[in-house]
Amino acid sequence: MRRMFWLLVLLSAGLIQNARAESPTFSAFGGEAGLVRIMDDLMLTLLKDPRTEPFFRDTDQAHVKKMLVEQLCALLDGGCTYTGLNMQTAHEGMGVKREHFNALIENLQVAMDRNRVPFRAQNKLLAKLAPMHRDIVEKELPAEEALPDEI
């Protein structure tokens, strides 16, 4: 019984320790400072790429970068809280298509390469970002649904 107790104490200590330690993927990104550098690079390439430039040209770029850092830091268990809009609201009416979404991923990959994020760590982040296409990419309404209901 006593042995069991100490085992439990050790286990919980281990769990707490684990929770406090920076996630290895977050470290691979160079922590929050690393994310800031990556987002700086990303914004530059997004503004150079004709596929993505129209979406970022007239935005408050500093704010977008800050929100991205927060969001990615939260996704990577880096201990941040994302305070921005949800993805659906943030992209409503922008007409983002799959090709624009993919273009952003390509630019993010370039920015991560440039900041020496290991390939495996990059993919762990992309695995969390990819499903967001459901909220970001605009769905084309099927013809029947676009028509008003017949009375």
Added chain:
Amino acid sequence: MIQFRLLAAVALLACLLIAPAGAQDSRSDKLILTGGLSQIEGAAGGGLVPWALIGGYGTEDQWGASAFYTHANSGDYGLNVGGVLVGINDRVELSLARQEFDTADVGAALGLGRGFAFQQTIFGIKVKLLGDAVLEQDSWMPQLALGVQHKRNDSGAVLRTLGARSDTGTDVYLSATKLYLAPSVLLNGTVRLTKANQLGLLGFGGDRRNAYQPQFEASAALLLKRNLAIGIEYRSKPDNLRFAREQDWFDGFITWAPSKNLALTLAYVRLGDVASIDDQRATYLSIQVGF
């Protein structure tokens, strides 16, 4: 033979010329290698197995295309394959491939004449049914596609002397493909209904068996970098002909894509017994251009 190579060269060249124009137009917006390679019958896939991915780099409202040339050599035999495909709206894939199976010295032993070549044309169509192999990373659900490959062999008379029942055949397959990004792994499983002997190069159906049978095919690939992958494949085969046993195929491959428009694949394939010659092992080289 020369005509075949010329055709393949022209197709590749045309694609190389068109590809940069396509890229400028930003009509190549799938992520790198997510249009797959060109499998040996012309569909987007691995080397041997068709995948559920739609070939070419077109996304939902775009068209994409690719062309490939593959050469495999086992020492006893040579195989040349060339083909093109078009991907429409990331939904439908149309493909055309031409295979040439050079029997070299074995042709003489089989009484066909030294260097006799079996040739066939393969018309393929594949339709994505549901799922998304690449972006739906929070779900295990793979992308599913249904495909048909209609094959027409040129050597009807010879095929019948070997025991084959027909010089044309149609394969139907269902593929499930998923990229698991976090572990950087791609998995594919395919079920194929077929009567084809050695892909159809030795005809369809035979004097041992002449019925559609389900065959199982699988691929597993590990991404080492964005443009570099290694993998293994398996493909089960029917065994319809009395004169020559047919065995399952295995391969190991490495693929490198120096750009989105070019992919080079090197593979080592265990073919088992082929047309009466035991234990064939082939090196396989494939070049694919696409946009």
